[in-house]
Amino acid sequence: MTTSSLGYPRIGEQREWKKALEAYWSNSISEDDLHAQLKEIRLNHLRKQKRAGIDVIPVGDFTYYDHILDASVMFGLIPKRYDYSGGPVSIDTYFAMARGNAKAPACEMTKWYNTNYHYIVPELQDMTPTVTENRLVTLYKEAKDELGIEGKPVLIGPYSFLKLAKHYDLSQTEDWLKQLTVVYSQVLRELEEAGVLWVQLDEPSLVTNVTDEEMAYVKDIYETLHADVPNLQIIVQTYFDAVENYDQVVELPVAGIGLDFVHDGGKNLHAIQTKGFPGDKVLAAGVIDGRNIWKAKVVDKLALLEQVKQVVKTPEKLWIQPSSSLLHTPVTVQNEPELDSVLKRALSFADEKLIEVVTLKELLYSDQSADHTAIRENQQLFKDIEATGWRKQEPDTEAFSEVSRTASYEQRRPKQLEKWNLPILPTTTIGSFPQTKEVRRLRAQVKKGSITEEDYKTQINDYISTWIKHQEEIGLDVLVHGEFERNDMVEFFGERLEGFAFTKNAWVQSYGSRGVKPPIIYGDVRFKQPMTVEETVYAQSLTSKPVKGMLTGPVTILNWSFERDDLPKFQVAFQIAEAIKEEVSALENAGIEMIQIDEPALREGLPLKEQDWKTYLDWAVHAFRLSSSHVQDTTQIHTHMCYSEFQDIIDAIRALDADVISIETSRSQGDILSTFEENTYELGIGLGVYDIHSPRVPSEEEMSTILNRALKVLPVERFWVNPDCGLKTRKEEETIAALKLMVNAAKHARKQVATTSS
Structure with missing residues (x-):
């Protein structure tokens, strides 16, 4: 049996990635320095996954800004406003697409499916895709030569890439997919020539509503890719929900299919149990939650995997992995010394999730009795959580009653026009x-107790006064x-409500170098006192x-x-x-x-x-x-x-x-x-x-x-x-x-x- 990972957080334990990018943008370090710093961060992430015991480690998930932008750049899909003339894309053009520059606005940015991560939207207007530079070959060789890691290159799949793009007519879908298939074939051939064994093509759009016509396109794409690189083992990876068109997806001519068994509502499990799974393919089972931060109940996950084993009877054909990339989780719980001890034990960030994956592999073909240490400790954890009394409200699935304002908008509007006179x-x-740095420093000082609450409020009021004047002027x-x-539009309120906990270093990438520290809702939420x-x-x-x-x-x-x-x-x-x-x-x-x-x-x-x-x-x-x-x-x-x-x-x-x-x-x-x-x-x-x-x-x-x-x-x-x-x-x-x-x-x-x- 094999353990696998789909992707690892880029941001770094202490936000090293963010700091390197912002140092370059502010001209504090050179381009060579940026490449050197990001390489060391990238290699360190690979080392950590190897030490955790992950067998199949992704390469290519690390990026200088966004993985979809990376694909756009690799395929030469550079809007004309950036004056691109062909060949490898400069770092300045790359960042201009992400952030804009003096001559041209940035590309559109939007949410990655139903997550809080933002990707840079590919633009396809008046363009022809061409491979500018195969970064995946470089990253594969880097991992192998420097760390001895037989990496699994990761790339957004052609169908999902097109679904995420803009500025193309739907009537051109078939033509665009054919053009994309050509450049994907070239990238995959070069990977095969470099000695790559496995490639992960992410196709999360296969969990959305896929029409019969689109599914036919997907079949054509992968038949073409298989014909071009018959010896390269491709895994089509899905996540965030159950796949649509299960029968057609599992029959694609690829070596493996990745399914999410956490956020699928039980549908993926039901599909493999009732319809079977091809015996010649790997099933990469996403059983550890890649999006939330709670430790899994080991007994429940083993029971799930036992059901999967009944379908995938050959151990070599079953991979255990997170449900999605760990991009959506913080790096490690170990950097949170101030958390409540029970709560800290209950949490699992990226590093801990990798350990959970490896533990499940070890347990699945070993003694799973209640006396096993890992199982016993896990069960005790959930007993300790229950004993805290954090969670008193029982689940209530009854319908909720209508709530509305006493007057309609048309009735309110004249009253508001009169009142506000705008x-x-x-x-x-x-x-x-x-x-500014000064504002952030001020908040840090009051938190540490180095200034009084009264001094803090006085200085905050000074900022408010200054900006009221600016706005009036x-x-x-x-x-x-x-x-x-x-500090943050969610964290601020969570800190003032019951039921929330907060971390010191649990940063998650939102877009570019922008990180957030999502609060943890661990218990019932209640109002305490006015906040704003x-x-x-x-x-x-x-x-x-x-x-x-x-x-x-x-x-x-x-x-x-x-x-x-x-x-x-x-x-x-x-x-x-x-x-x-x-x-x-x-x-x-x-x-x-x-x-x-x-x-x-x-x-x-x-x-x-x-x-x-x-x-x-x-x-x-x-x-x-x-x-x-x-x-x-x-x-x-x-x-x-x-x-x-x-x-x-x-x-x-x-x-x-x-x-x-x-x-x-x-x-x-x-x-x-x-x-x-x-x-x-x-x-x-x-x-x-x-x-x-x-x-x-x-x-x-x-x-x-x-x-x-x-x-x-x-x-x-x-x-x-x-x-x-x-x-x-x-x-x-x-x-x-x-x-x-x-x-x-x-x-x-x-x-x-x-x-x-x-």
Whole structure:
């Protein structure tokens, strides 16, 4: 029997990867230094997997920014705006595609399936794929020559790559797949010539709704690849759900199929038991959760593997592995000395998950009696968790009752117009302002006790005061306090609610060098005391303009945390919603009557199969309304969503009944506006007119282009103007310059509207 891994976290135990990238971007190290530092990090990750006892170790999962961007670059799919002229792609062009530069905006970035990881979207317009440089050969040889590791090169599969791309007509799907198959064949032939034994082609899109026509394309792709490289052993790897078209997938002419037995709802297991599994193929069984951080119940996992063994009777044909890449988990629990002892024992990060995989292999063909040390210790752990009393609420799967505001939007709107008296096309921001080193140092000092709480509050108020002045000088209509006291939009609230635990070093990559430390929801969530009132009220005291209260919504807090796995997700969301509801009341009672409850992760949590959407959206909408529907008619509820394929959930967005929703439009070049060209949206909407994830300051003309297009499809009286997202990652000078241009664009648009009206 074989143990395997699908991918390892890039970020490093102490975020070494992030630090190296940012040092290069700030010109603190040279390109040679960057390559050297990242090579050492990459080799160290391979060493750790080898020491853990993993038999088949992936190479090629490590990246300088994003693995999908790596594939785009390897296949020469470089948009014309980057002045690419062929051959190997320079590091500057690579990073320009990810981050933008002075000449060209970045490529679009969006969520990786239903995770909080962001990938760089391939663009296919007016291009022909060609292999620029086979990085997988280089990485394979590096692992073999320097560490003696017979690595398994990993690459996104051609079908999933195309499904993740944009700017191609659906009628061209077959043609594009044929073109991609040509370059994939070349890459695989070169790998075969280099001596590679196994290649992992990731096809997560095979767990989504796949049409018969698309499945026929997939069959053609893999028949062509098999004919081109008949001796190379390819494993088609799926994850995040059960495969669609199971019969056709397992009959693909490849050496192995990887299935997720954690997030499949039992469907993959049912499929292999009722339909069998080809005896000539490897079944790579993902049995350890690659997305959450709880230690597995060993007895349950062994029982699952015993059922798999009944189907895959030859030990050599069964691989044990995580359910997905460990990219979505922190590196190791060993760097968390301050966690509660029982909680720490209950956690399993990437390094610990590899050990769990190896332990299962050892146990599966050995004495599995209850006296076995590994089993006995694991069972005692779960008894100790139960004894803590963290989890008192019992699962409740009953239907939930309707929650709504007392007045409809059309009834509320005139009252709000009278109360707020804003100009048409009101301008605002999404919430946060630049989190400088000084701000972060200040938070660290108060946490360590090196400054008093009083001194800390005084300095935070100074930042708030400075940015209230900046906003007034810029000319924004609705202001925010800047969120300088907040480390992270989820962590901040979790630290102030019951049921959450926090780590010191459990970083997970979100996009590029941006890491997050998801809170751990280990018990029942409860409100303790007001969390945001003091800073918001202080900001409002400094200006006559409205200041929004800024909250994170219940679905986002859930989706951006490592949630407990003993309750249904919706029930945990409702617990959080009840807590946020109390915070909304506290703000309203303090005179803050414009309140933004951000739900950037609502679309992200959408199940990968369309037939499962309604159940999720029903409880997600209910959670939001539970937190927001109790307010007065004049209280204006805002929400914000990032990188949403808005057309998929427009009915659910409407059902939130938020007075204003702001969404991203700039990085997708305004493509989302097509949703409003095809659908009526009756509530207020703010379209992000510039990309905050890039250091590039856009021109006023670029913002005006988005504004003008929007005004053709949206009623001007319901249209707000704002950036794409919060501004915490940007520098002060970038932020002020961009916001001034945004306000100018809005003012010019107002004049155009006034001229047209007259």
